[in-house]
Amino acid sequence: MATRKPSGSASRATSSAAPGARPSGVRDAVIVGGNRIPFSRAGKKYADASNQEMFTAALEGLVARFGLQGERLGEVVGGAVLKHSRDFNLVRESVLGSSLSPQTPAFDLQQACATGLEAAITVSNKIRLGQMDSGVAGGADTISDAPVAVSEGLRRVLLEASHAKTLQARLKAFAKLRPGDVKPLTPGTDEPRTGLSMGEHQAITTARWGITREAQDELALASHQHLAAAWDSGFFDDLVTPFRGLVRDDNLRADTSLEKLASLKPVFGKSLDEPASMTAGNSTPLTDGASAVLLASADWAAARDLPVLARFVDAETAAVDFVHGHEGLLMAPAHAVPRLLARNGLTLADFDFLEIHEAFASTVLTTLAAWEDADYCKNELGLSGALGSVDRAKVNVNGSSLAAGHPFAATGGRILATAAKLVAAKAAETGQPARALISVCAAGGLGATAIVESV
Numbered sequence: 001m002a003t004r005k006p007s008g009s010a011s012r013a014t015s016s017a018a019p020g021a022r023p024s025g026v027r028d029a030v031i032v033g034g035n036r037i038p039f040s041r042a043g044k045k046y047a048d049a050s051n052q053e054m055f056t057a058a059l060e061g062l063v064a065r066f067g068l069q070g071e072r073l074g075e076v077v078g079g080a081v082l083k084h085s086r087d088f089n090l091v092r093e094s095v096l097g098s099s100l101s102p103q104t105p106a107f108d109l110q111q112a113c114a115t116g117l118e119a120a121i122t123v124s125n126k127i128r129l130g131q132m133d134s135g136v137a138g139g140a141d142t143i144s145d146a147p148v149a150v151s152e153g154l155r156r157v158l159l160e161a162s163h164a165k166t167l168q169a170r171l172k173a174f175a176k177l178r179p180g181d182v183k184p185l186t187p188g189t190d191e192p193r194t195g196l197s198m199g200e201h202q203a204i205t206t207a208r209w210g211i212t213r214e215a216q217d218e219l220a221l222a223s224h225q226h227l228a229a230a231w232d233s234g235f236f237d238d239l240v241t242p243f244r245g246l247v248r249d250d251n252l253r254a255d256t257s258l259e260k261l262a263s264l265k266p267v268f269g270k271s272l273d274e275p276a277s278m279t280a281g282n283s284t285p286l287t288d289g290a291s292a293v294l295l296a297s298a299d300w301a302a303a304r305d306l307p308v309l310a311r312f313v314d315a316e317t318a319a320v321d322f323v324h325g326h327e328g329l330l331m332a333p334a335h336a337v338p339r340l341l342a343r344n345g346l347t348l349a350d351f352d353f354l355e356i357h358e359a360f361a362s363t364v365l366t367t368l369a370a371w372e373d374a375d376y377c378k379n380e381l382g383l384s385g386a387l388g389s390v391d392r393a394k395v396n397v398n399g400s401s402l403a404a405g406h407p408f409a410a411t412g413g414r415i416l417a418t419a420a421k422l423v424a425a426k427a428a429e430t431g432q433p434a435r436a437l438i439s440v441c442a443a444g445g446l447g448a449t450a451i452v453e454s455v
């Protein structure tokens with residue numbers, strides 16, 4: 001594995017920040033490594049696996065890989081987008097189900113598809129401030145075991161009945177039920193404020209930016225080819241542990257082709273004036289999976305003789321007004337990245353790798369097109385001109401969500417671990433520092449971005 005040992009003095013005292021050891025300024029947070037279970041198309045291998053089982057498996061793989069049995073970490077942070085109410089403490093329950101010390105604190109957070117990256121931002125910030133020395137960030141999501149809600153009418157009747165003190169009062173509550181009240185509400189990908197699915201929103205953005213079907217299919221094909229090559233080269237050998245008999249992401253189609261992709265019928269944007277171009281092949285599939293990433297201070301890692309892949313440098317989030325404004329739902333990373341670059345004195349050309357979440361092939365393409373467009377950058381991003389072009393050979397070099405699948409909250413951890421390992425390998429190969437930019441769009445017009453650098 002291409003890793004370097006961090007410098008720094010060793011201290012094993014505790015796994016939350018040692019007494020008297022709180023640094024006066026901000027210190028580095030480093031990425032030790034990641035672990036995920038292979039991602040699986042909804043309804044297949046993990047059809048009866050819960051979020052908790054999947055996240056525990058991802059966590060346990062990390063524990064095994066880095067010898068963390070019995071270790072009291074500073075905190076485990078993560079979440080799920082589609083979550084049963086019984087899973088209010090999903091991450092803590094997963095910690096209790098793992099062989100980490102039960103004294104490891106944990107909490108759930110959620111920011112749609114950016115959940116895993118937001119978790120990493122939180123963990124790295126606590127480490128950088130000296131509030132803790134180590135932590136895990138991650139997430140899990142299952143479409144197969146998604147919660148099914150009841151209608152508002154049935155919910156109110158059930159609540160009234162559960163509070164009723166007599167049989168008569170309970171029967172009175174049930175008498176209020178109407179036939180339509182028993183229809184189950186299954187979760188979807190619709191935006192509450194517009195009623196449009198994320199695919200329909202992105203179809204509007206795709207048309208606005210004039211992104212062609214061919215360009216989307218080419219990007220989808222590249223995602224499958226790159227992911228297949230990465231699996232074949234052993235890149236994921238120390239990033240993934242098998243689960244339920246699955247050893248590779250089962251959405252990966254090494255044998256797909258431009259011809260096959262071109263033959264698929266459009267599924268989103270069919271009511272628009274422009275020809276619909278978004279298909280099952282150039283959209284992420286509905287997916288089950290989980291991921292976890294171990295972050296720490298350099299001293300904590302050195303004290304345990306653990307390798308370090310990269311430094312978590314900085315992060316920026318953004319939101320766009322897709323409800324009243326004209327900006328596309330999934331364009332927030334286009335806004336976050338210029339702010340992140342400016343704060344760090346960097347340009348797009350300073351990155352060796354760009355990991356841009358492939359919610360749809362066209363989310364990558366519209367984001368890249370936006371940064372190249374001087375008018376957009378001036379009017380929407382407040383820049384003096386175009387942010388710049390990206391060398392496409394640096395984008396998602398080991399595949400991304402189109403091929404791997406996209407279990408919402410687990411995607412951030414997959415991307416972060418991939419980026420960290422890429423920069424570590426590149427730095428080891430060239431002897432020069434390497435840097436990656438991470439960009440994740442999310443429901444609600446949200447986006448999270450981050451920079452990781454080799455150590």
Ligand SMILES: CC(=O)SCCNC(=O)CCNC(=O)[C@H](O)C(C)(C)COP(=O)(O)OP(=O)(O)OC[C@H]1O[C@@H](n2cnc3c(N)ncnc32)[C@H](O)[C@@H]1OP(=O)(O)O
Binds near residue numbers: 261282443
């Ligand atoms: C911030 C964000 O991340 S936003 C994104 C959030 N996620 C989403 O919105 C999920 C979007 N995706 C979806 O809703 C669904 O996956 C859909 C609607 C696109 C497709 O759903 P389905 O129709 O069930 O997909 P399905 O897997 O059956 O694929 C349809 C066909 O395309 C084929 N296909 C799909 N991908 C490929 C490919 N890469 N190469 C060749 N064929 C393919 C399938 O084999 C299937 O063919 P068949 O009908 O002959 O069996």
